[in-house]
Amino acid sequence: MATLHTDVLVIGGGSTGVGVARDAAMRGFSTVLVDRGDLATGTTGRFHGLLHSGGRYVVKDPKAAEECIHENVILRRIAADCIEDTGGLFVSTPIDTPEYADRFVEGCRAAGIPVEEIPVAEALRREPRMNPLISRAFTVPDASVDSWKTVWACARSAQAYGSRILPYHEVLDLTVEGGAVRGALVKDRRGGEDVRIDADFVVNASGAWAGRIAAMAGCDATVLPGKGIMIAMNHRLVNTVVNRCEMPADGDIIVPIRTVSVIGTTDQKVADPDDWQIARDEVQKMMDAGENLVPGFRRARALRVWGGVRPLFQDKAEGADTRDVTRAHTLLNHRQRDGVERFLTITGGKFCTFRLMAEDTVDALCAEVGVEHACRTADEPLPDSEPGRYYWLGSRVERREPTLHEDQLICECELVSRRRLEAAMLRRETVDLDDIRRTIRLGMGPCQGGFCIYRATGILHQVEKIPGEAANRSLLDFVQERWKGVQPILYGDQLRQARLDDWIFQGILDVAHLPGGWVGAA
Template sequence: MRTIETQVLVIGGGATGVGVARDLAMRGVEVVLVERRELASGTSSRHTGMIHSGTRYVLRDPRAAVECYRENQTLRRIAPQCVVDGGAYVVLIPDDDPAYVPLWIEGCRAAGIPIEEISVGQVLRTEPAVNPAIRRAFRSPDTTGDPWRLIEANAASARQYGARILTYHRVLSLVEEQGRVVGAGCRDEITGEAVQIRAALVINAAGVWAAQVAATVGLSVPLLPSKGVMLAFNRRAINRPVLRCHPPSDADALMPSHSVLLSGSTDGDICEPDDVSINPAHVQIVLRESEKILPGISRSRRLRAWSGVRPLFIGEQAHDDTRQITRSHAVLDHESRDGKPGLLTIVGGKWTTYRLMAEEVADLAAGKLGVTRPCRTHEEVLPSDDLARHIWPGAALREVETSATSNELVCECELALRADVERCVREHDARTPSDLRRLARVGMGTCQGGTCGYRAAGLLHDLRRPDPRETCAALQDFGQERWHGATATADGVHLRQMRLNELLYTNVLALPAVVRLLPHEQTIGDRPQ
């Protein structure tokens, strides 16, 4: 068994965990982070990419609203390469209660969130696909961002300051000696080797799995895993987010994302942390509610559905439904809370507030370690690279048209080049097509990997020369991740695309059947009428 010693062990490679590693490393603390898969493989990448301004929460959850606006502004400063700085429209549609609007305006004022009422005509001139029957409209600071690029940028910064980030290292249990947590026992998922990491302090940032990690030493963390379903449509029908002006509810916001349109999310589907199956009833909810904002969008081709599991911290909160649970976060010091020194847990929160969450738990950790250096993550701009161009509409196309040739294209939908793949391997140690999806958006466009997955796998094989069986397995995993969500929305023209993808992979490449429905999933055609 291999042993690693460090000052702080961070468990979880999502936004918060990587943010904690960066924060502590910048203070001079020795940090090791472990993640059971690739970075951002959990909830941090299973959302619509909205960077909330807090307008959504001003009445029901004012603390979360203030946190969101503060961090919205911070992200614009420190990660401009990951944020589309265009603002959003908040609209009142005929189904919404006009009496909500003055309360909402006052809530935004109290939270310090700047909004501006604009004419309905201005919205319809700039976004003609929006429901022409909207009654009132506002401009808000809500916007969209790229979660993978943001997490990679945080990881790159953490490494620059000396942090070690070990992906594909699964935590099997925390290690306890004389009543104190002193590390964790892990397994290297690539080699199968047992690894024990010993640390003066362990920070549990495992998100929806945080309760499971804490339970290995007999601790209880009151989390409620709540699953939401989202949809991707094949056309970018709007150029900025459009949100409804009403109390938070299912699928009341639509977001442009690169070349596609995203809608969601639903809420209230209580599940196990690893359950990312797609509830067909929730798909129908998203379609119905999206239609109210963008009439006709439900008839557009649906690329896929996917789900994300929120780690809602319930604490002592009473609630009738999951939307009443705060979207703020909590830092648990298990020494004072449970008499178990050596372990801190960070739970709850949102992707937008990851940096603030990391700062708070890092402050507590620094105090326990006797480190006096303050947090600087809100001041120092995150590193960038050429791959960040994909977030800006038209930027990748301009590059292809001016400096690349068509035979250099790996992903035609998202305009990812051979040079992008080579850069991912060289600078980010990309090993699989799924890594390229996360880093360069390979397979994220309208064919959903049908014509680029095997190109990416072949190019990776040429560059890395792994065992051919590993290449085939990685390609199958890529297809399964891309296409299990497609089955939940499949009908019409998309069924033809799925059939084409199936023929390419099973007949031409002779791979076993790629698409396997997850438990409890069914396609729209299988659904009882």
């Protein structure tokens, strides 16, 4: 069994964990990060992509609002390449409480969120598809943010400071000796090897799964997994983040991110963060909510639905509605709470506050080990980011234009060229096409891989020099994974697409009988 030694072991490769790894590495600690899956595949990679201004929380949860605007400003500075500066609107729709708007403005002012009321006509000029019956409109500095890109940029930065990032390494157990956590036993889920990691300090950043990890050290961390579903619509119905000016509710926001607009979200307590389903009525609720913000929403094409589980910390796990739990984050010092030293759990919070969560965590870590190193993550931009140079929607088109004739287009919907795909395959050292998807958005467009995945599979086979069966398996896993997100929203245009894709995969390619495929495996 291989053994690694490190100052800090971070468990969880979501935004918080990667943020902690980066922060700790920048302060001079040697760090190892493990995740049972790929980076950003838990809650981080499964939200709507809103970089909160904080406006959503100003009335209900002012502390969360303040954290949001504080971090909004910082992330714009350090992660511009991951952010599209869409701006945000809060609009009073016909079903909203009119009095809320004044409380909203007051709350924004108190939280330090720049807010400005604009005439309804001006709001409709900016967003012509928006409900013309809105009565008031306010601008706030909301934006959309690509969580995968952010997490990978943080990971690259952490690596540059010496971190080891180990995706697909699952914690089997924590090593507890003499009242302190001393490391963990992890399993390489791809290589099958167990690895022992000796660490001076362990940070549990496993989000909705934090309770399970804490329990391995005999500690208590009660996290309520709150499920939210989101639906991506086929194109940009709005180009500004559009929020209902109302207390947080189901389906109160449409986020324009990359090529789609995402409506979200719901909030439902679930018992197990790994076991939940998307119900038909949840989908209908989202479509109704969309119709309220953008009339005609139901006739537009829904591309995909997915869900994520928020890690909401509650000291006593009795709360009925997870929406009432604070969205601010919680840092648990297990020495103080459970008498277990060298072990912190960071949970709760939001994607937008991941950097702050990491800062608080590493501050606490420094205090525990008795060193003083200042946090620098708020000032040093992530790799490829320059302050003020935001990502913009047309950038892929722009990059593609000069190579139109020489570089074959593989994923037509998301404009992934062959060179880009091959580079991603080599960089990621993975044979899982779904990992590639999250890296370069392969197969994420309208056809959901219908036209690109068989092409990509051939290239994967060639580039990674893997057996045909392994490539087939990757293709089938991908198709199956895409189907999960399409199946609950099958109507209209996406149903037609699904039929065509099915003809391609079952009819032309006969994927059911591929060597190494479903039938062979059965």
